[in-house]
Amino acid sequence: MLRLEGVTVRFGGRAVLDAVDLDVADHETVCVLGPSGSGKSTLLRVVAGLQPAHAGRVLLGGRDQGGVPPHRRGVGLMFQDHQLFPQRDVAGNVSFGLRVRGTGRAEIERRVAELLDLVGLPGAQKRAVGALSGGEQQRVALARALAPEPRLLMLDEPLGQLDRGLRERLVEELRGLFGRLGTTVLAVTHDQGEAFALADRVVVMRDGRIAQVGTPMEVWRRPASEFVARFLGFENVVAATVTGGRAETVWGSLPVPSGTEPGECVVLVRPGGVRLGPVPGGLACEVVSRTFRGERVVVRLLPEGGPELEASCPLGAAPGVGERVGVSFRVDDVVVLPQSRPFP
Amino acid sequence: MVLARPEVTEAEAAGAPDVTGAPAARQAAERAPGARRAATRLGLMAVPLAFFGVFFAYPVASIVTRGLTDGGRWQLARVGEVLTDPGIRDVLWFTLWQAAASTALTLLLALPGAYVFARLDFPGKRLLRAVVTVPFVLPTVVAGSAFLALVGRGGLLDELWGVRLDTTVWAILLAHVFFNYAVVVRTVGGLWAQLDPRQEEAARVLGAGRLAAWRRVTLPALGPAVAAAALMVFLFTFTSFGVVQILGGPRYATLEVEIYQRTAQLLDLPTAAVLTLLQFVVVAALLAVHARTVRRREATLRLVDASRTARRPRGAGQWALLASVLAVVALLVVLPLAVLVLRSFEGPDGYGLASYRALASAGAGGGTFTVAALDTIGNSLTYALAATAIAVVVGGLAAAALTRREGRLVRGFDALLMLPLGTSAVTVGFGFLIALDEPPLDLRTSWILVPLAQALVGVPFVVRTVLPVLRAVDTRLREAAAVLGASPLRAWREVDLPLVGRALGIAAGFAFAVSLGEFGATVFIARPDNPTLPVAVARLLGRPGELNYGQAMALSTILMLVCAAALLVLERVRTDRTGEF
Numbered sequence: 001m002l003r004l005e006g007v008t009v010r011f012g013g014r015a016v017l018d019a020v021d022l023d024v025a026d027h028e029t030v031c032v033l034g035p036s037g038s039g040k041s042t043l044l045r046v047v048a049g050l051q052p053a054h055a056g057r058v059l060l061g062g063r064d065q066g067g068v069p070p071h072r073r074g075v076g077l078m079f080q081d082h083q084l085f086p087q088r089d090v091a092g093n094v095s096f097g098l099r100v101r102g103t104g105r106a107e108i109e110r111r112v113a114e115l116l117d118l119v120g121l122p123g124a125q126k127r128a129v130g131a132l133s134g135g136e137q138q139r140v141a142l143a144r145a146l147a148p149e150p151r152l153l154m155l156d157e158p159l160g161q162l163d164r165g166l167r168e169r170l171v172e173e174l175r176g177l178f179g180r181l182g183t184t185v186l187a188v189t190h191d192q193g194e195a196f197a198l199a200d201r202v203v204v205m206r207d208g209r210i211a212q213v214g215t216p217m218e219v220w221r222r223p224a225s226e227f228v229a230r231f232l233g234f235e236n237v238v239a240a241t242v243t244g245g246r247a248e249t250v251w252g253s254l255p256v257p258s259g260t261e262p263g264e265c266v267v268l269v270r271p272g273g274v275r276l277g278p279v280p281g282g283l284a285c286e287v288v289s290r291t292f293r294g295e296r297v298v299v300r301l302l303p304e305g306g307p308e309l310e311a312s313c314p315l316g317a318a319p320g321v322g323e324r325v326g327v328s329f330r331v332d333d334v335v336v337l338p339q340s341r342p343f344p
Numbered sequence: 345m346v347l348a349r350p351e352v353t354e355a356e357a358a359g360a361p362d363v364t365g366a367p368a369a370r371q372a373a374e375r376a377p378g379a380r381r382a383a384t385r386l387g388l389m390a391v392p393l394a395f396f397g398v399f400f401a402y403p404v405a406s407i408v409t410r411g412l413t414d415g416g417r418w419q420l421a422r423v424g425e426v427l428t429d430p431g432i433r434d435v436l437w438f439t440l441w442q443a444a445a446s447t448a449l450t451l452l453l454a455l456p457g458a459y460v461f462a463r464l465d466f467p468g469k470r471l472l473r474a475v476v477t478v479p480f481v482l483p484t485v486v487a488g489s490a491f492l493a494l495v496g497r498g499g500l501l502d503e504l505w506g507v508r509l510d511t512t513v514w515a516i517l518l519a520h521v522f523f524n525y526a527v528v529v530r531t532v533g534g535l536w537a538q539l540d541p542r543q544e545e546a547a548r549v550l551g552a553g554r555l556a557a558w559r560r561v562t563l564p565a566l567g568p569a570v571a572a573a574a575l576m577v578f579l580f581t582f583t584s585f586g587v588v589q590i591l592g593g594p595r596y597a598t599l600e601v602e603i604y605q606r607t608a609q610l611l612d613l614p615t616a617a618v619l620t621l622l623q624f625v626v627v628a629a630l631l632a633v634h635a636r637t638v639r640r641r642e643a644t645l646r647l648v649d650a651s652r653t654a655r656r657p658r659g660a661g662q663w664a665l666l667a668s669v670l671a672v673v674a675l676l677v678v679l680p681l682a683v684l685v686l687r688s689f690e691g692p693d694g695y696g697l698a699s700y701r702a703l704a705s706a707g708a709g710g711g712t713f714t715v716a717a718l719d720t721i722g723n724s725l726t727y728a729l730a731a732t733a734i735a736v737v738v739g740g741l742a743a744a745a746l747t748r749r750e751g752r753l754v755r756g757f758d759a760l761l762m763l764p765l766g767t768s769a770v771t772v773g774f775g776f777l778i779a780l781d782e783p784p785l786d787l788r789t790s791w792i793l794v795p796l797a798q799a800l801v802g803v804p805f806v807v808r809t810v811l812p813v814l815r816a817v818d819t820r821l822r823e824a825a826a827v828l829g830a831s832p833l834r835a836w837r838e839v840d841l842p843l844v845g846r847a848l849g850i851a852a853g854f855a856f857a858v859s860l861g862e863f864g865a866t867v868f869i870a871r872p873d874n875p876t877l878p879v880a881v882a883r884l885l886g887r888p889g890e891l892n893y894g895q896a897m898a899l900s901t902i903l904m905l906v907c908a909a910a911l912l913v914l915e916r917v918r919t920d921r922t923g924e925f
Binding site for chain 1: 818824825828842
């Protein structure tokens with residue numbers, strides 16, 4: 001459906017998108033994940049034709065979109081802050097794309113009612129957009145983007161400004177909706193939870209380049225680099241030298257999965273794989289802080305040598321601040337990342 | 345020079361496109377979108393540029409050229425001669441100091457008003473805001489007559505206490521305050537109303553006293569607006585013509601009045617040309633300063649909805665402030681207008697409609713006009729409507745071209761649009777006569793000449809009113825429309841036009857009012873048998889006889905009512921985002 005080939009955009013000499021290649025298949029939901037300034041929104045704007053690319057090609061349904069203006073591309077874009085038209089009511093907003101295509105009045109009314117039902121706002125046609133809550137505006141923006149039945153729907157931080165409960169509910173609803181409609185979706189977000197919940201495939205971006213592509217599970221389980229690991233929130237990342245099934249680090253010797261190539265690399269230990277026991281049993285650490293995260297407690301540990309470690313323990317088993325513990329590592333939660341090198 | 349050559353070559357090499365195919369294509373792609381945008385903008389600018397070129401730059405340039413050349417040779421020595429003439433120096437000095445004094449006095453009296461209108465809520469506020477704006481859109485001639493009726497010979501103060509101010513500079517200063525009160529109230533008050541009160545509250549919570557919080561938080565935020573308002577007032581009073589012409593008598597003349605006298609009465613074109621240039625230089629400098637303060641004001645402030653910041657007065661201090669502001673408005677704005685109306689009903693045989701009746705008959709005032717004075721209302725309305733249409737089209741296109749605030753060209757264009765406000769209207773009027781008198785542009789006998797000159801002063805108002813609204817329209821709204829399938833034209837119609845429509849209406853109203861009141865240029869180019877209302881008022885005032893005076897007052901009253909009606913309509917549709925006026 002969508003294919004990007006070597007797309008490059010520069011703002012004042014700085015490459016915001018640097019030779020990006022990307023494919024999105026029909027009916028697939030792809031989520032671009034990255035910190036702010038990584039070029040995600042620019043990517044959507046290039047596909048929509050709002051931002052000309054300085055190099056590379058954008059193909060939609062196999063056709064090069066160079067020189068095709070935004071209003072002839074047949075894509076939908078839901079803006080980060082919705083950008084509803086303030087002077088029109090809900091129906092006026094939702095029907096906009098149909099009206100500019102010259103759809104008949106009766107057909108428009110039918111479609112608007114249908115779409116408002118779909119997004120859970122039945123009968124809201126006459127409401128003023130200024131009087132809607134954030135979540136309702138979101139739904140109207142979605143209905144408006146869906147109305148012209150775009151071949152590709154793009155979402156820019158679709159749930160960014162909503163509170164947490166609403167977000168979690170909407171993610172599920174969106175996923176269900178896209179599945180039912182068979183829509184092809186390209187979304188961008190900085191929130192990994194959102195991306196993983198929404199996407200069939202996740203694309204992690206950094207400084208205008210793609211750092212990793214994979215299913216949510218693949219990316220979560222095997223981050224492709226130290227950057228991806230840290231961006232996903234993992235903090236137990238350390239340089240290591242692998243020899244004979246063990247990795248030598250500043251935290252001592254760690255077990256690594258069998259078959260790991262010997263040599264220099266970077267090792268990630270998921271917080272769940274950091275086990276706390278009596279001091280003589282492992283790496284001696286002092287508990288620096290405890291943070292409740294619902295079901296579990298995240299404990300920060302300061303080893304005698306080397307940077308701080310994070311461990312995730314069940315509620316009852318968390319040690320108090322100032323206590324000394326011995327740390328050991330579970331091999332299943334140790335991930336060997338490629339040698340961290342300065343980003344080219 | 346030869347030594348520099350290797351560096352030049354090196355720089356060229358660095359800047360030259362790569363020889364390989366792909367990067368060269370990329371560079372072409374980079375240039376293309378920018379080029380298209382620039383072309384669109386140039387297209388939008390073409391009409392305003394042509395308009396200003398033909399109807400502003402060309403007439404002004406021709407009159408200056410005619411004044412400063414003799415037999416095809418430039419006589420630049422005249423510049424020095426005029427500038428060292430003690431009489432001219434006196435005029436320049438008077439122009440400067442009366443403008444400074446008027447500005448200071450206006451700020452002193454109007455800043456409390458700005459606060460009251462911005463932050464206090466009281467019954468009749470909307471009506472009062474319209475009332476204080478009436479003088480601003482009132483023709484200078486009418487403002488002058490209003491003050492003449494108040495402080496002049498046989499005026500209200502003369503009758504009551506034998507006080508006459510019309511030969512003193514005070515009459516001019518007070519008339520200038522009367523005129524520009526609204527500029528300060530609207531420019532400063534408009535911003536003040538939108539300043540977030542929580543900023544001041546934050547300062548209070550951090551330990552600042554009420555006064556300290558105001559001085560450290562609000563005042564710096566208002567500073568640029570105050571400066572901008574002061575500059576506008578200075579500009580208007582520096583180029584003041586009608587007011588000084590009527591109230592200044594033989595003693596006081598501004599540059600503009602002097603230009604008029606040199607041009608129309610003494611036929612001393614060289615001096616008039618030098619004075620025009622002088623005024624041009626001063627005004628250009630002022631506008632440059634103004635543009636800078638405006639930009640700073642736009643840049644930094646966080647604004648809130650104005651309707652949420654006003655409260656009912658609390659405490660003796662606020663009530664006293666409100667009372668004193670109301671008193672100033674009553675004395676300085678309402679009283680002159682009331683006296684004007686009163687005088688219009690006064691005739692030789694006591695109060696009545698004699699003056700109004702006289703307006704209806706031609707030649708009643710001793711052959712002042714070949715037509716009935718009442719007919720001038722029809723002329724004025726027709727001219728003003730045509731001028732408004734021209735101003736809206738030209739100003740609207742200019743505003744559309746200036747929406748994106750980038751590039752030095754745009755900024756220069758921005759300033760250019762303001763220039764007619766400060767250029768000698770007399771020069772423009774006379775320039776029309778001598779420049780547009782031969783084919784292909786022989787407009788001397790065409791009625792369109794008057795609306796064209798009036799539109800010149802209307803355009804800056806249109807641009808200043810519409811531009812901020814256009815700039816406030818989020819580009820992404822247009823993008824949203826484009827992605828939904830709307831072509832650029834459709835997106836403009838669906839997104840921009842509904843949002844800008846109101847501002848455009850207000851702009852048209854202001855353009856209409858200033859066109860209606862335009863005097864300096866119109867007095868030259870209006871044909872004797874088709875005078876406009878302000879021209880008729882000035883002629884009536886220039887003739888002796890009580891009936892003429894009464895007629896002038898009656899005509900002014902009618903003009904005032906037309907302007908006030910237009911203004912009240914505007915006040916209803918006024919939004920808080922609409923520009924500076």
